[in-house]
Amino acid sequence: MRGTPASLFLMLFAVFAPLSLLSFGGGNVVIADIAHQSIAVQHWTSDRDFADLFALSRAAPGPGSMLCALIGWKVAGIAGALVATVAFYLPSSLLLFIIAKIWGRWRGATWHLAVERGMAPIAAGLLLAGGIAVLRASPAGPVVWVAAGVATAALLRWPRMHPVPLLLASGAVFGLIDLLR
Amino acid sequence: MSQGREPAVAYVSLAAIFFAFLRLGCTSFGGGTAGWVYREIVQRRGWIDEQAFLPDLTIGQGMPGSNGVNMAILVGRRLKGGAGAFVAPFAMLAGPFAMILVIGVIYGRMGDHRTVHAVLDGVAAAVVGLSFSTGITVIARGAAEWSSIAIAALTVLCVGVLGWPILPVVLGLAPVSIGIVFARGR
Numbered sequence: 001m002r003g004t005p006a007s008l009f010l011m012l013f014a015v016f017a018p019l020s021l022l023s024f025g026g027g028n029v030v031i032a033d034i035a036h037q038s039i040a041v042q043h044w045t046s047d048r049d050f051a052d053l054f055a056l057s058r059a060a061p062g063p064g065s066m067l068c069a070l071i072g073w074k075v076a077g078i079a080g081a082l083v084a085t086v087a088f089y090l091p092s093s094l095l096l097f098i099i100a101k102i103w104g105r106w107r108g109a110t111w112h113l114a115v116e117r118g119m120a121p122i123a124a125g126l127l128l129a130g131g132i133a134v135l136r137a138s139p140a141g142p143v144v145w146v147a148a149g150v151a152t153a154a155l156l157r158w159p160r161m162h163p164v165p166l167l168l169a170s171g172a173v174f175g176l177i178d179l180l181r
Numbered sequence: 182m183s184q185g186r187e188p189a190v191a192y193v194s195l196a197a198i199f200f201a202f203l204r205l206g207c208t209s210f211g212g213g214t215a216g217w218v219y220r221e222i223v224q225r226r227g228w229i230d231e232q233a234f235l236p237d238l239t240i241g242q243g244m245p246g247s248n249g250v251n252m253a254i255l256v257g258r259r260l261k262g263g264a265g266a267f268v269a270p271f272a273m274l275a276g277p278f279a280m281i282l283v284i285g286v287i288y289g290r291m292g293d294h295r296t297v298h299a300v301l302d303g304v305a306a307a308v309v310g311l312s313f314s315t316g317i318t319v320i321a322r323g324a325a326e327w328s329s330i331a332i333a334a335l336t337v338l339c340v341g342v343l344g345w346p347i348l349p350v351v352l353g354l355a356p357v358s359i360g361i362v363f364a365r366g367r
Contacts, residue, residue, distance in 0.1 A: 018348065020246065024351070027247040051302065053285075054308070055304040056281070057281065062209060063249045064247075064308075066281050070285050081278070081282060089247065092247075093251075111363060114362040118359030119243065122332060122336050124316040124333045125336025126340060127316035128337045128341060135309055144306040145306075147306035155313075166307050170303040172300070178300075179296060
């Protein structure tokens with residue numbers, strides 16, 4: 001791997017650790033910020049690379065937020081992948097561990113329910129925004145918007161459908177169209 | 182919440198927890214890892230029952246962090262205290278971490294092929310469909326509450342369309358959204 005100054009690891013940590021604590025509703029809700037930071041702010045990846053890494057992270061098993069590991073790897077090799085992964089999972093995990101110890105006392109409190117229900121639409125909005133960020137980063141243009149729309153409709157119509165065959169089918173269709181061009 | 186009866190938690194060794202979550206991590210394709218934890222630990226192995234799992238699920242989904250990792254921490258903690266809370270998420274992430282690096286290296290070798298980009302674009306589009314449908318389902322579940330639709334729409338506008346960073350948007354909207362729910366609850 002190329003020389004990797006410590007400042008690069010520091011930046012990886014500084015970008016991913018705050019997002020860890022902001023990922024209310026799951027790792028996917030901060031995708032928009034990960035895209036923005038990786039492409040426009042830090043210049044870690046091009047649009048093309050980000051779109052590819054995003055897809056790769058979903059074709060692999062495990063939490064979708066393993067995208068962080070791929071971006072860290074792109075920036076600073078295996079050590080970068082480790083730093084980004086730890087930065088993205090450790091802060092939220094520590095917070096959760098502490099909260100889990102004292103949460104029981106609050107259960108059922110009005111404000112506790114209000115926090116839970118109040119955060120839900122924001123998490124939903126962030127999910128939609130993250131999808132938009134990915135589509136905007138994709139250099140393939142309008143076709144990915146159309147395909148995403150079709151996938152959305154299919155999943156809303158058949159909510160119990162396993163997503164993996166859908167991902168593979170969509171990838172296969174795009175690949176075939178490309179080969180036939 | 183049903184009180185009185187103690188939730189059932191099985192006695193399992195730390196090694197068993199490690200291997201169960203290692204397996205879980207390596208097989209949980211397509212995201213939604215919290216659902217995979219449920220299928221593997223509650224349904225298949227019966228290590229904890231629903232009564233113990235569901236309250237944990239509320240916390241795991243409500244707190245920041247990957248839902249799957251959060252569930253691993255909470256379930257590990259129930260099974261084996263602090264050691265379980267460390268081992269379970271570690272094991273769950275170890276496999277995918279190794280695999281994604283292998284995938285990354287392969288991509289690095291052949292990533293500049295046009296068809297590879299096209300296939301990945303197709304996969305990404307379907308994944309976005311997954312995010313969209315989840316987001317829409319969540320909004321629809323808070324059904325017909327104009328306020329939650331407005332909050333979600335504002336979030337999409339600020340973050341998705343205007344490209345603002347998440348932190349100020351969440352800090353600005355969270356108190357408003359929570360306040361509205363709180364006020365209605367009285």
